[in-house]
Amino acid sequence: MATRDNDTTVNQTKKKASLSLFPLLSLLCFASIFLCLSLSNKASISQQPHPASFQQFNPNDPNARFSSGSCDYSHGTWIHDPTYVSHRYDATCKEIFKGWNCALNNKSNAGDITKWRWMPKGCQLPPFDPVLFLETYRDTNIGFVGDSLNRNMFVSLFCTLRRASSEVKKWRPVGADRGFTFLHYNLTIAYHRTNLLARYGRWSANANGGELESLAYKEGYRVDVDIPEGTWAEAPSFHNILIFNTGHWWWAPSKFDPVKSPMLFFEKGLPIIPPIPPDAGLDMVLQHMLHFVERKQRAGAINFFRTQSPRHFEGGDWDHGGFCQRLLPLLPEQVEEFFSLGNNATNVEARQVNQHLHRALEGSGFHILDITHMSEFRADAHPSTAGGKKHDDCMHWCLPGITDTWNDLLIMHLNNLKGRN
Template sequence: MFVSLFCTLKRVSGEVKKWRPAGADRGFTFLKYNLTIAYHRTNLLAHYSRWSANPNGGELESLGYKEGFRVDVDVPETTWAEAMPFHDILIFNTGHWWWAPSKFDPVRSPMLFFERGQPMVPPLPPHVGLDLVLKYMIQYVEKETKQSSIKFFRTQSPRHFEGGDWDHGGSCPRLSPLSTEQVDELFAINKNGTNVETRLVNQHLHKALKGSEFHILDVTHLSEFRADAHPSSAGGKKHDDCMHWCLPGVTDTWNDIFATLLGEIESSRPSS
């Protein structure tokens, strides 16, 4: 979405300064309009790091844990934590990594959640940890951003792996969009298929965002049809890329929706 937005804006103004504002992974200022866009990479929103058992023991050690990933549910990732006062419009998202056994193996390298610096015992399953992280991060953002800021949370970007996950021979060979029936087959929660996290995460997002200051940028369902819009075997990887999107393509539509929502929000605000 960020790359699509940059390409769109660059067609309007080519006078661009490249830099990394407020700790961003990448950023650009369009000098003619004094407009800055920035991308802050974060996998879980919350801070996480490798955890190893203490030789002197502890609560997790007593339960047999030897290693894993420590996830501090109430501590935002440093890549974006200090950026809140800088931005006027913010778009958040998280999801894929929460249902990623290749990243957080539930046996070999589980997520181990900490709150106020202490391990949460008994250990929580990832979906409960996600709920806590969303609660704390929403509170943090609403506290640290400008009162006039506009906050969005983008729903899940669907993957389209068929025949297995990315590391188990999954592919996305489709050459045309899916039918409604095919979408339901691929993403229905009761099917518990490879791509089930798309709708599972959205359930958690909608629940957490209810009553918050966030606007929901819903891109999921329209994107579920576009199994034909991924790089697939042309992505230059050892496996099919059925998660990222080709450009131009689906993410351009996301930005069209974003621009429309932003215009509606701005027009509904009282004039200063």
Template structure:
């Protein structure tokens, strides 16, 4: 071959090779672009979706959307889980010992999510899986209701228990064989509060006519749980009922007076605005204080079922079966401005405050709204019907089923 032809051949070969390489590279990039996952979602977006939709953290099923099914076998399973002999049950919640007529029958109802089944709680498996773990319930007496349910369930299968009070806990137990600790930290508002009286020398609140009330420091956690975030591996927080408690925080006689950075917030704000401020500060406090990997839940509001008036107006809860969907909506609709709308009002504030946080949601409100039959009522031992707390054994066992199911899908 002539030298000139030889050079032409080499040039054409090199040109073809280069063109082929460019073509293959283009096709490879196009393929990767079309088959790669969608853009990464920020942790803020994920947290928001976890809060709004249970299915994000429960493998595709919204455990909170469902209905109650009457199942006689459920009563046997419930009483096999634990019974009225569990000594941790507060007397006013032990409906079986108190002789409430439907105390055992209310256990014959099983929660059925629409798209799946709520897994049965296996306490032995739970103790094994969460060895060397601290679980803290932080909130009002409704969180204690849930804490007691979990304790009694675990105590039924593991008898070696140490009672103590770490990190300011109101009550706490460690299951020694598994080194699993569950504690309850009592706090009504999450934020610190106490009695306030006017200063004889005057002040800004005194100049506005305030003589007494309750000082609420919206940016300071109550001491009972301030150390809980750095101690527990799993946290379940709640608040709500006390923010709508005029018998305690009377708007004229003993109002809530909100402080921030040690100074009164002016002009004075109504309780619902104070709740927003306290939630914002407390959520940020927890997120700053927890250890890496801590799982955080905020439980939605537990509904009350007073009919015929509020607790101090002769209200009662004598129903023997769960409510129908139609009656639930009538009793709890915010448009009715009824006695029990507190639950949905509180949840609105929770949704707003938790948006974008790293908390998971534990939605117990809807499933609980049906269960007007499951309160202690007159068996609570009070001068009025207890239509706020729940009988044990009872519905808070299902709350814990829900909690464990979510936890199994969010555990790091």
């Protein structure tokens, strides 16, 4: 009897122990299932295509630090910050050329263009502080000299500073296309339009003959490689800081047709014989213009030469049905497909021009503002069909947009130079 009671007691004890373990076992089982599902989900996400050229913004990333020291600002990664709201300026800035105002023109991704932020290799560009800039560069004249891509950059800087200071007077230095003075700071910024840097104009054969006429040239464009275009000839003696660019017009067959209206280069008033091709003419112009600036510049002046702004035409050039409908930055392999010198692509001019620039600038007092590689990824940031032209605008940039980052880079270089001095 005592044995049966003992057996009953033992069985009841085991049953209670089993019941008490059940919740724990259930919890462990549930956790195991959840972990397996999570790992499975992570595996499926990692197998999805992930752009190697950009990533999601992580403000807690220890590598996303500000740096004013050694940094390769021209190479890095575009990071996407979907929560970012820019207070730099908006589509209401009246200086924005209508064709570049992608928000007002209802470009589908206009609001997302500024949510991509450039992270240089190993560091990060600090945000642009317009008030600090105005204070730092008080009593300074800043000039942009070049084609419409430099105007793109000029407008970006103006709109940013205009948001911080309302005391602005429209005023153009000699030869400038546009200019403004921020009165409280006595800071002037201006844009001097020039397509080739050198002076050029229509040329027609002389009835009395000449060296070019003897070679059967009937018409074209005379380019004086040693004479600056009048629009900016006075700029070096006025501005403390100059940002130059050229390149797009040198590869413009619709303007300088190599047969019907070729570039004909002159030096010291005489035609260069035998005639040289545009790339050789570009080399000569760069040499002469750099020397001209260094002779005429103000004491302590800082001169930059901006590298080529890339175009993103697909399916042909601008006058042959080319388009740019992408809504995301390019991947690295796509960048090479667009711009590789080896495949002679539609947009190859960017790297071609840069080769000439780097050769010319070597040993000069000019600083290189290298924006090419960072911009090559941004096929999503052009006006495209929202530009209002008969063809897609895959050359200029939406504003607000990528030229804001060019100005961030410019200011970082200026501040570094100021720190060294």
